[in-house]
């Protein structure tokens with residue numbers, strides 16, 4: 150039997166697996182953690198190596214290129230393997246990689262011939278990215294005398310909701326325990342992002358899902374710590390590509406972390422932090438190249454003030470006017486149902502109590518699709534559109550009147566179209582004219598820096 154409290158989960162991101170230098174740093178990291186005496190076993194969850202999931206998706210979209218893309222993916226893995234691994238380990242891993250690549254070629258050919266891909270085949274195809282990565286990483290660790298082994302079978306059991314499969318927690322727990330009992334090694338490398346149905350079909354759990362795989366495994370095994378190792382040293386106060394003076398956020402409460410990931414910070418899978426509810430587990434997001442990390446643990450405390458901002462500027466505000474909406478139960482439902490039918494995600498929505506307008510904010514790319522449908526509803530008299538941006542500020546401190554008033558004052562000169570509050574009051578989103586987005590983002594980022602600690 151194993152003792153679960155001594156298990157730690159390490160997740161290795163795809164963007165930090167591009168060449169042998171990256172792998173050398175990864176080996177150093179994993180060695181450092183496995184040498185710590187507090188933990189006796191480590192599960193290493195890996196993503197597909199850099200860009201491979203995107204390439205696999207591209208192959209599915211352009212079947213005539215699928216075979217070439219598969220060749221390129223195979224070469225990439227062999228190239229990295231041959232630089233890192235030698236002798237018997239190389240031979241074994243080479244065989245494993247070639248076997249998977251053969252299968253992948255066959256599917257690529259059949260996609261090309263059939264010119265059709267079902268959701269199940271799509272997930273099966275995508276599952277190769279993570280499985281190939283497991284082979285390379287595991288061979289490299291073994292080649293460096295680490296007491297390690299790999300599992301190519303997905304570590305989680307899911308339902309059949311291909312593309313965004315839901316985890317079956319009890320089955321996954323049994324499955325994980327049997328893996329740990331069977332493989333008595335200090336380090337076990339497993340694929341992130343992919344799952345297995347009870348009928349042994351491959352599924353995927355949504356883009357960026359490896360982080361979620363890691364936190365779910367942590368929860369199911371009662372681990373105390375999950376480390377997500379990535380390109381940047383933690384979650385930053387804003388997108389450093391857009392704002393110059395960003396810093397790493399040292400700590401996030403669970404509410405803040407969920408809000409930030411839902412808002413799209415660092416492209417985290419939106420469910421990454423769900424497993425932290427009702428558990429003593431903490432998640433640490435840390436960089437491979439630079440020191441620095443963000444710790445996510447527990448709920449809001451009085452020391453949590455303002456943490457960060459997220460800005461989006463490719464949105465459209467749709468204002469739907471109708472004198473017939475007033476007092477008519479079900480009008481809003483009709484409109485939101487059209488969005489659902491058109492597969493359009495609603496980023497924000499608002500309605501004044503006069504009920505004379507309904508305002509929806511959606512991604513600009515979805516706009517035409519939704520408007521075409523709305524134009525067919527007779528309850529609508531006029532539809533107007535406007536390019537807008539959304540700037541969200543996140544922090545438990547927003548529940549404190551002094552801080553929230555200050556935030557609103559600073560945002561007021563940008564003439565917000567509407568304001569909404571997020572989960573448990575820990576976020577505030579301002580919808581503004583698209584041209585104001587960058588300036589408002591800078592302004593609110595300054596407020597975050599002023600109020601980041603007490």
Ligand code: ASP
Pocket residue numbers: 163196197202203278341342355356357358359360
């Ligand atoms: N490889 C998958 C993706 O690119 C999962 C992950 O990286 O977490 O979305």
Ligand code: MG
Pocket residue numbers: 162163164196357359
């Ligand atoms: Mg990734």
